Amino acid sequence: MLGILGGMGPAATADFFTKLVALTPAQCDQEHIPLLISCLPQTPDRTAAILGHGPSCLPALLAGLRRLTDGGAQAIAIPCNASHHWHAQLQAAVAAPILHIADAAIAALPPGDGTVMLMATRGTLASGFYQRKLSALGRRWQVPAADEQPAVDEVIAAIKRADLAGASAALQGLWTAFAGASIDAAVMACTEIPLAAQHLPAPPFAAIDTNLELARAAVTHAIAQGWNRTC
Amino acid sequence: MLGILGGMGPAATADFFTKLVALTPAQCDQEHIPLLISCLPQTPDRTAAILGHGPSCLPALLAGLRRLTDGGAQAIAIPCNASHHWHAQLQAAVAAPILHIADAAIAALPPGDGTVMLMATRGTLASGFYQRKLSALGRRWQVPAADEQPAVDEVIAAIKRADLAGASAALQGLWTAFAGASIDAAVMACTEIPLAAQHLPAPPFAAIDTNLELARAAVTHAIAQGWNRTC
Numbered sequence: 001m002l003g004i005l006g007g008m009g010p011a012a013t014a015d016f017f018t019k020l021v022a023l024t025p026a027q028c029d030q031e032h033i034p035l036l037i038s039c040l041p042q043t044p045d046r047t048a049a050i051l052g053h054g055p056s057c058l059p060a061l062l063a064g065l066r067r068l069t070d071g072g073a074q075a076i077a078i079p080c081n082a083s084h085h086w087h088a089q090l091q092a093a094v095a096a097p098i099l100h101i102a103d104a105a106i107a108a109l110p111p112g113d114g115t116v117m118l119m120a121t122r123g124t125l126a127s128g129f130y131q132r133k134l135s136a137l138g139r140r141w142q143v144p145a146a147d148e149q150p151a152v153d154e155v156i157a158a159i160k161r162a163d164l165a166g167a168s169a170a171l172q173g174l175w176t177a178f179a180g181a182s183i184d185a186a187v188m189a190c191t192e193i194p195l196a197a198q199h200l201p202a203p204p205f206a207a208i209d210t211n212l213e214l215a216r217a218a219v220t221h222a223i224a225q226g227w228n229r230t231c
Numbered sequence: 232m233l234g235i236l237g238g239m240g241p242a243a244t245a246d247f248f249t250k251l252v253a254l255t256p257a258q259c260d261q262e263h264i265p266l267l268i269s270c271l272p273q274t275p276d277r278t279a280a281i282l283g284h285g286p287s288c289l290p291a292l293l294a295g296l297r298r299l300t301d302g303g304a305q306a307i308a309i310p311c312n313a314s315h316h317w318h319a320q321l322q323a324a325v326a327a328p329i330l331h332i333a334d335a336a337i338a339a340l341p342p343g344d345g346t347v348m349l350m351a352t353r354g355t356l357a358s359g360f361y362q363r364k365l366s367a368l369g370r371r372w373q374v375p376a377a378d379e380q381p382a383v384d385e386v387i388a389a390i391k392r393a394d395l396a397g398a399s400a401a402l403q404g405l406w407t408a409f410a411g412a413s414i415d416a417a418v419m420a421c422t423e424i425p426l427a428a429q430h431l432p433a434p435p436f437a438a439i440d441t442n443l444e445l446a447r448a449a450v451t452h453a454i455a456q457g458w459n460r461t462c
Contacts, residue, residue: 009260014249017270021241027392029240032272036298039248041263042460067267071298161258229273 002222003073003096005064007039008046008080009160012191012211016079019215030229033222036071038064046082047123058086062093069094074225077101077218079211081120081189085127097221102133104217105187105210114184115140117205119152119174121190130189148177152190159192167196175203233453234304234327236295238270239277239311240391243422243442247310250446261460264453267302269295277313278354289317293324300325305456308332308449310442312351312420316358328452333364335448336418336441340370345415347372348436350383350405352421361420379408383421390423398427406434 006013026032040060048054061083068076076098084101091098109116118130118141125143134141144152151170158167178186185206188194194209237244257263271291279285292314299307307329315332322329347370349361356374365372375383382401389398409417416437419425425440
């Protein structure tokens, strides 16, 4: 059984679940993947924790993780990029493998040596795990300019308050700015961003949906383990 | 914390989760409702069990229910109509209240004495709990004709195999037939049916989305219990 540590935020967790179901090859209910989903929106703010302005998320993440493994989860997916700041500590606490969202996202990048734009919360950017993984692979990356990051923050905050129009408008401005910046790809490295992107025309570069790529990795893992059955 | 006993089917559970998040008044993650979702698509076929053609669903439903209450769930929602055939046995097994999807759906019916069409699996219709609850309230109901029920079955089966076009075509035929039958409302008493209905024009009668109404009841219950918090 696959465990999903979610709630960060809840709309992104629901989107992850929807994508996972849609990606599963199944002709009947019984061919789908058994799941246990812990959706704990009360997990403290990830960016505040990473930047040292708020309480650590680790106790809440560990409590959710233990609820999943106690319930029988044998692998874990976390549809929240910033929470991967604590990936090593979480993995050390359980035997079940915790799929890494950045590995799934980076695997989906177009080949070549073009620049990758990282769109994420200030916490994820400060944590630096995307930058380290990309650099280790020899990929060039950049982060939004200081006057662009507030629009990234606004896309994310607007989705969390269910303001789809506000989120889409902020993202459209970023897509336009990035289109002039000679990038090959943008990684939507916060799982709220794809919820805004799905209502916009595709930008003229690869826009990597980290929630979709993690769902793809989770389905692949679950099918390899034989967790779904035949009708 | 709210527990969701799901997987019957998985797309309907994801739709329930999405509707529950959308219905929750929240300005930030922390104002959303904490959830634990057990999605067990391997639960035996409900209709086969109710009609006596297959194994009982009760052991699988009880196992999922215990996983939720062991994990801390203090109220339960089951986004599957047919599973409510076992509602009394499930409720007897746990202290946490199990919201009843038929009560939520019936509360959303338009007032008056018009006839209510019940669209459901053959298992739900054979179980009879909708008919009993409607009759107890003095509401007139009818079920699809013998030559219409195969189209209801097809809507449901098509959603379970991700054939949205097939599901929508079958449902459009039913909407047209029911429009000539002087009904006031149709209860989509299988949680797969609304996934097809959302891609069709609204029919000329109230079409009650049982998944949406259960989500509404769950949000109301959770907020009354104070399970969400302020930002």
